[in-house]
Amino acid sequence: xxxxxxxxxxxxxxxxxxxxxxxxxxxxxxxxxxxxxxxxxxxxxxxxxxxxxxxxxxxxxxxxxxxxxxxxxxxxxxxxxxxxxxxxxxxxxxxxxxxxxxxxxxxxxxxxxxxxxxxxxxxxxxxxxxxxxxxxxxxxxxxxxxxxxxxxxxxxxxxxxxxxxxxxxxxxxxxxxxxxxxxxxx
Numbered sequence: 001x002x003x004x005x006x007x008x009x010x011x012x013x014x015x016x017x018x019x020x021x022x023x024x025x026x027x028x029x030x031x032x033x034x035x036x037x038x039x040x041x042x043x044x045x046x047x048x049x050x051x052x053x054x055x056x057x058x059x060x061x062x063x064x065x066x067x068x069x070x071x072x073x074x075x076x077x078x079x080x081x082x083x084x085x086x087x088x089x090x091x092x093x094x095x096x097x098x099x100x101x102x103x104x105x106x107x108x109x110x111x112x113x114x115x116x117x118x119x120x121x122x123x124x125x126x127x128x129x130x131x132x133x134x135x136x137x138x139x140x141x142x143x144x145x146x147x148x149x150x151x152x153x154x155x156x157x158x159x160x161x162x163x164x165x166x167x168x169x170x171x172x173x174x175x176x177x178x179x180x181x182x183x184x185x186x
Contacts, residue, residue, distance in 0.1 A: 023108040024174070028167050031100045035092040036159070042088035043081055055083035056138075069142035073131050080141055090130075097126055109178035118177045125173040133162040 008015035056072035063069070070077035075086045101122055105111045111118065137158055144154050176182065 020108055020175070021171070024104060024171055025167065027100060027103045027108060028163070028170075031096045031103075032159070032163050034099065035096045038092035038095065039088055042091055043085045046087040046091075047082075047084035050083050050087070052078060053083040054078040055086055064139060064143055065146075067143045067146040069139060071135070072138045073135050075134075076138065077142075080138065089134075093126065093130055097122070104174050105178055109174060111178035111182075113178065113180070114183040117183045121173060121177045122170075125170055129166045129169050133166065136162060 004015070054070075054075075054077055056070050056075040056077055058071065058073065059075075059077075060071040061068065062071050070079075076082055076089075081088075101119065105115070105118060140158060140161075141154060144157075145151075
């Protein structure tokens with residue numbers, strides 16, 4: 001600890017970035033793991049409620065490398081879990097962010113700023129990332145499955161890729177909205 005304290009005295013801005021970045025990553029991975037656990041049982045639960053229903057938007061049938069798939073920004077084709085998986089995914093994201101937002105705001109960034117504008121900006125960023133990641137997975141999953149990549153490998157790559165991209169984008173948003181002076185008139 002003495003090394004970090006010495007480093008922090010000499011380089012306070014860098015030490016702050018390292019502290020915030022480290023805590024952000026730790027909390028993000030814990031929340032991602034919780035989301036993963038939810039996704040192990042929620043699709044089956046929702047399928048029992050809504051059945052096997054395809055739900056996509058815009059739902060454009062297309063091909064890549066000769067592999068057909070349904071292009072969707074929102075929702076999933078039936079082959080990718082349909083409405084049941086979509087509801088499970090959105091539920092896990094919502095519950096995860098109910099944990100993540102206060103941890104990042106209060107512990108990582110120690111923000112005392114206006115919570116409502118911060119929450120709205122974080123929510124908007126989360127929705128944008130979710131839509132982009134849904135578009136990625138609606139292409140990635142069927143194309144990689146057609147080339148014989150095992151589910152376990154595809155799921156790990158999907159989690160790391162989407163989680164990594166999401167962390168970078170959400171970190172940039174959080175670093176902005178939790179900064180001192182955010183929401184104050186200049």
